[in-house]
Amino acid sequence: MTYLSFFGVIFFLSWLLITAKKLDTQRRQNVSLNDSIRYVNGANRYYLDLMEFKMKYSNSLVNKDEIKAYDISRDTAKSIPINIHSLITRSRQSLFLRYTEIGCNECSSLTIKKLKQLSQDHPELPIYVLTDFTNYDAYLQWRKLAEVNFPVFYVKKGEITFDEGCNEYSYLFLTDNREIAYDFFIPNSQMSGLLDYYLNNIYKQPAEHGFKN
Numbered sequence: 001m002t003y004l005s006f007f008g009v010i011f012f013l014s015w016l017l018i019t020a021k022k023l024d025t026q027r028r029q030n031v032s033l034n035d036s037i038r039y040v041n042g043a044n045r046y047y048l049d050l051m052e053f054k055m056k057y058s059n060s061l062v063n064k065d066e067i068k069a070y071d072i073s074r075d076t077a078k079s080i081p082i083n084i085h086s087l088i089t090r091s092r093q094s095l096f097l098r099y100t101e102i103g104c105n106e107c108s109s110l111t112i113k114k115l116k117q118l119s120q121d122h123p124e125l126p127i128y129v130l131t132d133f134t135n136y137d138a139y140l141q142w143r144k145l146a147e148v149n150f151p152v153f154y155v156k157k158g159e160i161t162f163d164e165g166c167n168e169y170s171y172l173f174l175t176d177n178r179e180i181a182y183d184f185f186i187p188n189s190q191m192s193g194l195l196d197y198y199l200n201n202i203y204k205q206p207a208e209h210g211f212k213n
């Protein structure tokens with residue numbers, strides 16, 4: 001009886017071990033499946049938000065409300081405001097990054113890195129950063145950590161019409177010297193390939209916007 005009980009215990013423990021492994025494998029598969037579903041759902045939301053944003057604001061007039069911009073490229077909190085018109089009309093085309101301090105820091109860091117490379121490849125394209133920082137020390141820390149070397153201007157949140165459609169994210173857009181904004185893009189660090197595609201195709205824009213191929 002004792003002999004049989006011993007083997008019964010061994011069998012029971014083996015069954016428990018096998019069952020536990022099966023349950024752990026199933027749990028891992030469920031976690032992986034749930035992660036995949038969350039990623040797909042997140043990607044779908046991103047694409048929908050991006051398409052809605054682009055369709056709503058592309059070919060819009062940037063400066064219809066005479067936007068005031070404060071040059072904070074240097075280490076000073078005092079600056080005389082200028083009209084953003086003077087930035088846009090300096091060149092046939094310009095690229096703007098509208099950076100919001102409540103957005104995705106990882107996304108903005110990746111974007112700054114990519115913009116630096118773009119600037120090296122195409123130094124003739126002016127690149128401007130429009131921030132909405134409410135705390136100047138926080139801005140200085142961000143600029144230092146991100147190693148921002150583009151002209152930076154403070155524009156109050158909501159001052160630009162496009163902010164309404166992209167309240168929680170930083171975004172990119174192009175302008176021509178007629179002050180028309182087009183080709184909007186919302187960077188996403190999880191989809192860095194799309195940012196590469198966007199920046200690589202900037203110079204393939206339609207001729208009406210004044211781009212040179």
